[in-house]
Amino acid sequence: MTDSFQSRIDLEMTINGEAVELTVPAGRHLIDVLRHDLGLTGSHVGCEHGVCGACTILVDDSTVRGCLTLAAQLQGCEVWTIEGLTEKGVIADLQKAFVERNALQCGYCTPGMLASAKALVEAEGVPSRETIREHMSGNYCRCTGYEAIVDAIETVARQRADETGARSRAGETVAKARAGARS
């Protein structure tokens, strides 16, 4: 190792809304920093080669594989794990639907599943089952056979679309009333 190669990196980032400063070995992966350095064990390690999706985490609103991402890449980034998403309540409906539909069995893949599903239910409209199945194909589940997961995501996407529709209809009504008042 040459002197010019920095073996330890100083980092500042935001994890689950909390500012974190830490020094990590240059080769340390995000998933190990989260699980072992910060005690955020909700994200899991399934394959350590980027296939299974159990370590799916949100970095600056994009899903990443915690096992393929070096912590050193994340200076200034905003990281959200299942712990923070739960605390913030942003996927509470998805979590509720997973429990009600039994879209998890052993639960090991679930935090990664939820992180991947979040983007789907936040998109506009209700995705087709084929779209859901395709989108979730980066997350392996060995227990459920996937149908319950697809059902749960579809249910929440529909609920959210209905609520958005109701809000925008309500908004239209208000706008019409205002327009009517002006005329």
Next chain:
Amino acid sequence: MTIRFDDPNRPNSYIGRTVPRPNAGRLVAGRGRYVDDITLPRMVHVAFVRSPHAHARIGAIETGEAETLKGVLRVFTGRDLAEVCTPWEGKLLHLEGMKTPPQHPLALDRACWVGEPVVAVVGRTRADAEAGAALVEVEFEPLPVVTDIRTALDPDTPVLHEALGDNLCFRKANEKGEVDRIFAEAHKVVEASFKTARHTGVTLEPRVILVDWNAGDGEMTAHVSNQAPHMLQLLLAGHLDIPESRVRVVCGDVGGSFGVKVHVYPDEVATAAIAKIMERPVKFTSDRMEAFIGDIHARDHEATGRIALDESGKILGFDVDDWTGIGPYSIYPRTSAVEGLQVTNLIGGPYVFDHYRCRTSVVFQNKGICAQYRAVGHPVAVAITEGLVDKAAAEMGIDPIELRRRNLIADDAYPLTTAAGLKLEGLSHHRSLDALVEAMDYEALRAEQKALREKGIHRGIGIASFIELTNPSPFMYGIGGARISAQDGCTVRMDPDGSVVALTGITEQGQGTEAIMAQIVAEAVGVSPQMVRIVTGDTRVTPFGGGTWASRGAGIGGEAALQAGRAVRGQALEVAASMLQAKAGDLDIRDGIVVDAATGEERMALSEVGRVVYFRGDTLPKGLPRELMQTRHFITSNYPYAFTNGVQASYVEVDVETGFVKLLKHWCVEDCGRIINPLLVDEQIRGGIVQGIGAALFEEICYDGEGQILNGTMADYLVPMSGEMPDMIIRHVETPTEESELGAKGAGEAGTAGAPAAVMNAINDAIRPLGGSVTHMPFTPERILRALGTITD
């Protein structure tokens, strides 16, 4: 008082309802506690140097460089651990003639498969341990390898374990009637060869164990991702010379198991031995590459089979020769002979016939160890049976549903013993098939298939009837001398506020054990399921039991819970009757309230019973029994196993240009006896079906002729993903077992047992008009194109 299960309006009617799983809320919040999530003070990590050779003599081991690496604490060889840990042999006494050599936690003189642990390196962190392992030099002298199953017993094949004389681990023939004569004289004989690929379980959480040895207490505590904590307790105690009561095995959240985590693994025992030597907590977390070479494999079977039928399509007999390769050692303590043994039991299982022959030959080879994995032996036996039945139907021009109707055991024929010798208590093949035909609208589907065929679209319908072994008695392992418990126990305790804690010997790996046990205890005591807390997987506190495998949790653990809950109810009512000057028999407990049984009038809250028993026992008559904590154990005794039955159907489209199979839909009708939680049963079956679909289309551990694994990563070993899987329609018939009051049988194996055969038959139904058929799994595009004659080289 018996529970009127047929009355959905009965009080406390929680059994039979979909209620949410109490542990699911914490799992979706990322608050699970899997073993790798646990960090103990002074904890160190172990990594293993594994054999890169399929068969090699172990020479000098140079550990000096590793030992001087910063962060490495100790290095152990096989000889080091042999001083504190005795070897084991995976044998069962009732499997006559079975052979297997002693196996050590780390290989001593020879490594016998790629991945066998040879040296253990302990480091402050896992990275330190792995870096140290990379510096260990082992002199390996490669030896001739045995890889092929069919030639393993040939005279010119090297003998893997010289002391055993040959490469045969076990052989068994199950024979009844006059097979040779019947097959010689039969109107129709259909023959085929079958292959089920070598699989592995691919639990999303790899195997992991964290063992601490507290020398002061003389106690070992093992946190381990495992399905059978009491079994592991006894085995660690036995091999490491510790009293059984001083070994505590804790199985918290388990990230999938499917049989992978019910065995004794050398790396896990090595971890325990090292903890005892170093007197500090040692963790081993398998990575995915290690999982592919270190976890058990299964299903590596090759078979030839024949079916004989008369003019009317009545099945006369089956004749099957099954071969399986199990790696270099029989698994401990269950043995690697059971899968082949189940094939000899299960062939032809759903049908009436008199003449039967099935032989299995279980051979050693230099590959990973094969053992029990979800639906042990069933997918193999069902594929052979149903492949032959469908082929016979096609050749005789009989509709496959019709041929099954002519041959399935009549629903009123039970109890009976099959030609293979299985004692069956009560099954529902015909009702199940009728339900399937209705659910899939069979006639309409056939019409659609025909219409599309004319447009050049090749769709196929495949049917697979099956039986499923659940609720095993000691006939499975106990009579063979294995310390694997077939009984199970439950302790139910009422706390002062009337809420209830139940401790059970069965375990939770995602099936929903905690949910169904809460439902059963809730109904038995008379409280809501939210008032029941279930404790599993800790040998220090739970009643001695077998754990969760072979679909025994609901049927055996559930009955123990029912009886223990009823006993607490009885005690609570006895106290209440004394306080109310009433007769216990006139009272009932409903939703936590003691009521008048006839009128439902509320008499007293259960919390009042709790208050008086625990804090004012002086006000009760002296000598009045008041044990609000009761334990009951249950074991099946009338039948060796509770068989269940079911039937699956698969609808596929085969692209005859590319060989790709599109799964359009899948159906399963299953009879698992009393259903405790319909949603959980459905999801067990769906998950099982997808594992079976993986077998049919994707999964195969590939080795080359030198015993090198070719696809040991998750990118290369294909497991089903959501994009390829179909929606699945699940229906039920309920034939409760009369062995227990609860009447539950198991449901965990059904999906995996039947799906491969259903998909195989559907593909063959699609391509048969083009002149091809496939029977060697997985049915990859290449194999399908070969069957179609598109690829010929």
